[in-house]
Amino acid sequence: MDLKLKVWRQKNAEDKGGLVEYQLNDIEGHMSFLEMMDILNEQLISEGQEPVSFDHDCREGICGACSMHINGEPHGPDAGTTTCQLHMRKFNDGDTIFIEPFRAKAFPVIKDLVVDRSAFDRIQHAGGYISVNTSGNTQDANSIPVPKVNADKAFDAATCIGCGACVAACKNASAMLFVSAKVSQFALLPQGEVEAKDRALNMVKQMDAEGFGNCTNTGACEAECPKGISLENIARLNREYLSASVTTDH
Amino acid sequence: MSWLTKTLSSSIGKKVLMAITGLFLCSFLIIHLMGNLQLFKDDGGYAFNTYTVFMTTNPLIKTVSYVLYFSILFHAVWGIYLEYQNKKARPQGYAMSKNQGSLASRNMAILGTIIFVYIAVHLGDFWYEYKFGHLPYVTYTESLSTGEVTAIETLPDSYTQEVKMLETFNEAEGTKSITVKDLYVEAEEAFSKPLLVIFYVISMVVLGFHLLHGFQSGFQTLGLNHPKYNPLIKKVGIWVFAILIPFAFAVIPVYFLIK
Numbered sequence A: 001m002d003l004k005l006k007v008w009r010q011k012n013a014e015d016k017g018g019l020v021e022y023q024l025n026d027i028e029g030h031m032s033f034l035e036m037m038d039i040l041n042e043q044l045i046s047e048g049q050e051p052v053s054f055d056h057d058c059r060e061g062i063c064g065a066c067s068m069h070i071n072g073e074p075h076g077p078d079a080g081t082t083t084c085q086l087h088m089r090k091f092n093d094g095d096t097i098f099i100e101p102f103r104a105k106a107f108p109v110i111k112d113l114v115v116d117r118s119a120f121d122r123i124q125h126a127g128g129y130i131s132v133n134t135s136g137n138t139q140d141a142n143s144i145p146v147p148k149v150n151a152d153k154a155f156d157a158a159t160c161i162g163c164g165a166c167v168a169a170c171k172n173a174s175a176m177l178f179v180s181a182k183v184s185q186f187a188l189l190p191q192g193e194v195e196a197k198d199r200a201l202n203m204v205k206q207m208d209a210e211g212f213g214n215c216t217n218t219g220a221c222e223a224e225c226p227k228g229i230s231l232e233n234i235a236r237l238n239r240e241y242l243s244a245s246v247t248t249d250h
Numbered sequence B: 001m002s003w004l005t006k007t008l009s010s011s012i013g014k015k016v017l018m019a020i021t022g023l024f025l026c027s028f029l030i031i032h033l034m035g036n037l038q039l040f041k042d043d044g045g046y047a048f049n050t051y052t053v054f055m056t057t058n059p060l061i062k063t064v065s066y067v068l069y070f071s072i073l074f075h076a077v078w079g080i081y082l083e084y085q086n087k088k089a090r091p092q093g094y095a096m097s098k099n100q101g102s103l104a105s106r107n108m109a110i111l112g113t114i115i116f117v118y119i120a121v122h123l124g125d126f127w128y129e130y131k132f133g134h135l136p137y138v139t140y141t142e143s144l145s146t147g148e149v150t151a152i153e154t155l156p157d158s159y160t161q162e163v164k165m166l167e168t169f170n171e172a173e174g175t176k177s178i179t180v181k182d183l184y185v186e187a188e189e190a191f192s193k194p195l196l197v198i199f200y201v202i203s204m205v206v207l208g209f210h211l212l213h214g215f216q217s218g219f220q221t222l223g224l225n226h227p228k229y230n231p232l233i234k235k236v237g238i239w240v241f242a243i244l245i246p247f248a249f250a251v252i253p254v255y256f257l258i259k
C-alpha cells in the first residue's frame, strides 16, 4: 500500500517543531508499524536526510518503550495493542497517517517522536517496590496464601508496562491509571501491604510534583491502555491514598 | 503544612473536594424539586407560599442553605481552578485527536459554567426578589374545621416587605387567615416570558449532561467503586440525576407558560 505520513519533526527540546509530510510506497500489510517507520528511515537516509527518532526496544508489546500518537490515538487505532504490535493491515492504501509524540508537560519532547518519560521512573522510585531481605533467607512467595481474586487483580494491575499511553490519551494529561496500577499490584498482596500507606502517599506526591493533571474520570486512559488496565484501580488508589492520609502518623 | 491541607491540596484531595461538594449539591436538587412540586397544586400558591416561609425561617434550613451557597461557589471556583491546572498539564495539543471519553466528561467545565450562570439568573429571579425585591402579599383564609381555603385576597401594593407571615384567627367564623409574600405569582409572572422559559429548559438539559458524568464520577473519586454496586450508581446517575430530575425541573416553567 502507498501511504502519506505526517510526522512530527523536532530537532531538540528547544526547537519549535512541526509536521512534515512524507510519501511512502509499497508497504506490506503484515509489517508492524515500527517496521514501516524503519523503511521510512532507510528512505530518508538514502536521500541524505536525518532519520526520524522514535522509541522502541522489545518490539513484542512488553517493554513499554514504543510510544507515538497515531491518527489521534496513542499506539494507534487497534485496541489493546502497542505501536510495535500494530500491523499495517489496519490501514488502507492511500491513507494519510498522523504520527505525533505523546503530549504532556511531564513528558517533554527530546527529539522528533521521542519523549522523556523519566517522570514515571521517579514515581516508581518514590514507592513502586517492596523491601525484601535478599540475604539468602528470602521466604518463598508461594508460601504466603493469597486469595485468588486478589492475586488475579494484582496480576492484572502488574501487566502495566509503563508506556504512558494513559497520560497521552487523557485530556488532563493525568497519570492516575499508571500510578493506580503500580499501587494496586502491591496493595492487594500481603508482601506489599507492609509499605502500602507510604507507597500511596509518596507515589501520589511524586506524581503531583511532576506536573501531571488532575484525573476527572473521563475513562480515556482505560480506553487507550494497551494492557486494559481498569479504572477500578484508580478508585483503589483514591481509597489507598485517602485512608493512608488519615491513618498514618505523619 | 498540616496533614489535612497536604491531603486536600494533592491532586486526589482536590478532586475529593469537588466530589463532596458536588454530591451535596445533588442531594439538594432532590429537596428543591420536592418543594417545587407544590407549584403544581391548584391552590393559588397556598402550599408553595407557606412552604417558602418555612424554608426561609427555619434555623436549621437556614444554616444548611448557607452551606449550600458556599458549596455552589466553591464547586464553581475550584472546578475552574482544576480545569486551568489540567490545561497547563498539556501545553501543546495534538494536531489530530480521537478524544476518548464521553462528551459530558470532556466538557464539565463549560457545562458547569453555564449552570453557574443559570443559578445566578435563577437566584436573581426568585431569591433576590423574595428577600430584597417588592413582592405582592396574599391572604389565604382557611376553614379550621375542614382545612379548605375559602378565600384568597391580594393585599394592596403598599403593604410592608418586612413581614414574612402573619397568622390571625377568627373564632366566630372558625377560620384562620395567613398573610404571606406571594412568590407563586412571581413564578407565574417570570414564566410568562418565553425567552426565560427557553433559557431555563436549556439550562436543565445542560444540568442533565453535567450530572450524567458528575454523579458517578463523584463516587469514583471517593474510591467507591465495586462491581456489586457500580451498576446501581451508574443507573441512578443516568436515570434519576441526568434525566428525571432535570426533566421535572424543566416542566415547571413550561407548565406556567402554557397554563
Ligand code: SF4
Residues within 6 Å of the ligand: A159, A160, A161, A162, A163, A164, A165, A166, A167, A177, A178, A181, A224, A225, A226, A227, A228, A229
Ligand atoms: S496504565 Fe496502561 S497506558 Fe498507562 S502506562 Fe500502564 S500500560 Fe501504559
Ligand code: FES
Residues within 6 Å of the ligand: A055, A056, A057, A058, A059, A060, A061, A062, A063, A064, A065, A066, A082, A083, A084, A085
Ligand atoms: S517496543 Fe516494547 S512494547 Fe513496543
